[in-house]
Amino acid sequence: MVYLSENGLFIPLLLILNLWKNTGWGSIIYLASMSSIDPQLYDAASIDGASRFQQIRYVTFPGIAPTVTILLILTMGSLLASNFELVYGLQNPFINFETIDTMIFKNGIQQANYSQATAVGFSRGIVALALTLTANFLSKRVSKQSIF
Numbered sequence: 001m002v003y004l005s006e007n008g009l010f011i012p013l014l015l016i017l018n019l020w021k022n023t024g025w026g027s028i029i030y031l032a033s034m035s036s037i038d039p040q041l042y043d044a045a046s047i048d049g050a051s052r053f054q055q056i057r058y059v060t061f062p063g064i065a066p067t068v069t070i071l072l073i074l075t076m077g078s079l080l081a082s083n084f085e086l087v088y089g090l091q092n093p094f095i096n097f098e099t100i101d102t103m104i105f106k107n108g109i110q111q112a113n114y115s116q117a118t119a120v121g122f123s124r125g126i127v128a129l130a131l132t133l134t135a136n137f138l139s140k141r142v143s144k145q146s147i148f
Helices: 007-035 039-047 052-077 084-090 100-110 114-143
Strands: none
Touching: 007 052, 007 084, 039 052, 052 114, 084 100, 100 114
């Protein structure tokens, strides 16, 4: 497999695999959100002469906006997470791609440098908390949707 030995192909491969992994869960969430939209809104829009694209734009998107907002806030907390299992599992003698999670694992578990691994993990957690709180604050200001 040539693509597993090329450093330049590692990040695109990682992005494609991560997208593939999250597609199913995202589909479930967004389909559940769309099923809560009242069908009479679509009927009224079609009677008013709205095309299918206009129904999506003016009925579906506003209907799933709260779900999108909440998922965006929750995603901000995991922005620095690198899907450790996928990155570590794809590493080989040709590819040694380091992320924060693999660095914490190598320093903390393999080299027994617990203090440095703890400090990096704690710092990453503080930054994730700050990003989540900031996204929640901005969302509350802009769209009146927030987690708390």
